[in-house]
Amino acid sequence: MAKARLQFICQNCGAVSPRWQGRCESCGEWNTLVEENTSGGIGGGPGKVAARGRVVELQALAGESKSPPRIASGIAELDRVTGGGFVRGSALLLGGDPGIGKSTLLLQASAALAARGERVVYISGEEAVAQVRLRAERMGVSAAPVALAAETSVEDILATLEAGKPPALVILDSVQTLWTSTVESAPGTVTQVRASAQAMIRYAKQSGATIILVGHVTKDGQIAGPRVVEHMVDAVLYFEGEGGHHFRILRAVKNRFGATDEIGVFEMTGGGLSQVPNPSELFLGERNAASPGAAVFAGMEGTRPVLVEIQALVAPSPLGTPRRAVVGWDGGRLAMVLAVLESHCGVKLGPHDVYLAVAGGLRINEPAADLAVAAALVSSLSGIALPADCVYFGEVSLSGAVRPVVHAAQRLKEAQKLGFAKAVLPVQSIDKEQGETPGLVGIDQLAGLVASIAASGPPVARELMREAVDKRPAPRRTGTTRSD
Numbered sequence: 001m002a003k004a005r006l007q008f009i010c011q012n013c014g015a016v017s018p019r020w021q022g023r024c025e026s027c028g029e030w031n032t033l034v035e036e037n038t039s040g041g042i043g044g045g046p047g048k049v050a051a052r053g054r055v056v057e058l059q060a061l062a063g064e065s066k067s068p069p070r071i072a073s074g075i076a077e078l079d080r081v082t083g084g085g086f087v088r089g090s091a092l093l094l095g096g097d098p099g100i101g102k103s104t105l106l107l108q109a110s111a112a113l114a115a116r117g118e119r120v121v122y123i124s125g126e127e128a129v130a131q132v133r134l135r136a137e138r139m140g141v142s143a144a145p146v147a148l149a150a151e152t153s154v155e156d157i158l159a160t161l162e163a164g165k166p167p168a169l170v171i172l173d174s175v176q177t178l179w180t181s182t183v184e185s186a187p188g189t190v191t192q193v194r195a196s197a198q199a200m201i202r203y204a205k206q207s208g209a210t211i212i213l214v215g216h217v218t219k220d221g222q223i224a225g226p227r228v229v230e231h232m233v234d235a236v237l238y239f240e241g242e243g244g245h246h247f248r249i250l251r252a253v254k255n256r257f258g259a260t261d262e263i264g265v266f267e268m269t270g271g272g273l274s275q276v277p278n279p280s281e282l283f284l285g286e287r288n289a290a291s292p293g294a295a296v297f298a299g300m301e302g303t304r305p306v307l308v309e310i311q312a313l314v315a316p317s318p319l320g321t322p323r324r325a326v327v328g329w330d331g332g333r334l335a336m337v338l339a340v341l342e343s344h345c346g347v348k349l350g351p352h353d354v355y356l357a358v359a360g361g362l363r364i365n366e367p368a369a370d371l372a373v374a375a376a377l378v379s380s381l382s383g384i385a386l387p388a389d390c391v392y393f394g395e396v397s398l399s400g401a402v403r404p405v406v407h408a409a410q411r412l413k414e415a416q417k418l419g420f421a422k423a424v425l426p427v428q429s430i431d432k433e434q435g436e437t438p439g440l441v442g443i444d445q446l447a448g449l450v451a452s453i454a455a456s457g458p459p460v461a462r463e464l465m466r467e468a469v470d471k472r473p474a475p476r477r478t479g480t481t482r483s484d
């Protein structure tokens, strides 16, 4: 017989090590390795004699399913992110910072579903029943027939769920508080969380109930400890928001049954979360159009166009190595735009500190924001405010060329709806029928945008920028090394 194997598992990243070490070799965290006995619930390992299995009935790919595959929560912004409602028999993980509103969102979804006659069970491992009741009262959903319990033992939860009518939705708030007696480790450890989540996911597949596991996020943005759970569930949603803002953004980072590029936008109010069906109005709400350094970006979040303000501040730096700070956008992408402005457009940003922020706490991943970022940077450096009724979008390549982007018509439509009369966009994104539309400015080189901003300013600023534009190295401007 083989000996029982001893393993040390990092509580931060889940890496397995055969011996104890002060520092995890995989993620570099100190003092996170904990001895865990893996002979229990999961795996088994080579030492275990396999029991003889039973014959499983194999099925055809095509076939009828008994009930509708999805249950819509009735909260449109949530259903948009899940891809049209919760899939029966699936498991979701909802991650987010403490206090961001995960419990609030799930209580609202539970109440909405329960009010429509579905059986919903809300298991709170963190709050007492009285606390959840108090919150429900505040949100005005106390009347909904949600079945509530404060419990952390997986065995007790499973026995309870199996006793009554099969539920449509089970909320487990949070996965870190769950524990099962099949493994010996303490609650919150990787082995416990993995075994508990596995048991609940198995229940979801067997019963057809949707299980939502709530997971906490650590300072560096990972769902604390049990990153392994991310691989086990069908969908991973993140609930995020900037401190100081009331907006909350729900985003799918993994979804086996839908797209991952949709976002749901909510606002935290005194009576719970309210939906924001038109986020552009919200993100542009606090705009100060007359100040330099702000450009409105016409972006896309999944299938929905979203207008958002990009703010830049360029100031002479007292430091040897100027600072570059970014909120809501990729720092590497900013460095690229700065380099293109410097080498192809003659805009000298080298000795300046550069700060860039996306207003409203939104995070943008689209390369189409390059042009709006460049416009905001040039505007801040020159002190020339951009036209208040103009939107910008387009991808900038390393050669300084402006590349076309997808969904140009949808972006323009949203801008028009919100009263923007002008747009600066890649010339190749302008359709033939739009060609005649007044207010559309198609550009193919970033230098063209810099020149037009410079031309719109007062003489002093114009002089400053003219110098920059005239200093463009001539051979590069003609673009013999175009990358597209």
Ligand code: TYD
Pocket (backbone or CB within 6 Å): 096, 097, 098, 099, 100, 101, 102, 103, 104, 105, 135, 138, 139, 268, 269, 270, 271, 272, 273
């Ligand atoms: P909560 O859902 O408990 O966060 P999480 O479960 O992600 O830790 O949200 C708590 C925060 O939301 C708390 O700071 C108070 C605020 N809140 C409101 O502003 N209005 C409300 O109606 C509710 C219920 C909470």
Ligand code: MG
Pocket (backbone or CB within 6 Å): 102, 103, 104, 126, 173
């Ligand atoms: Mg909570």
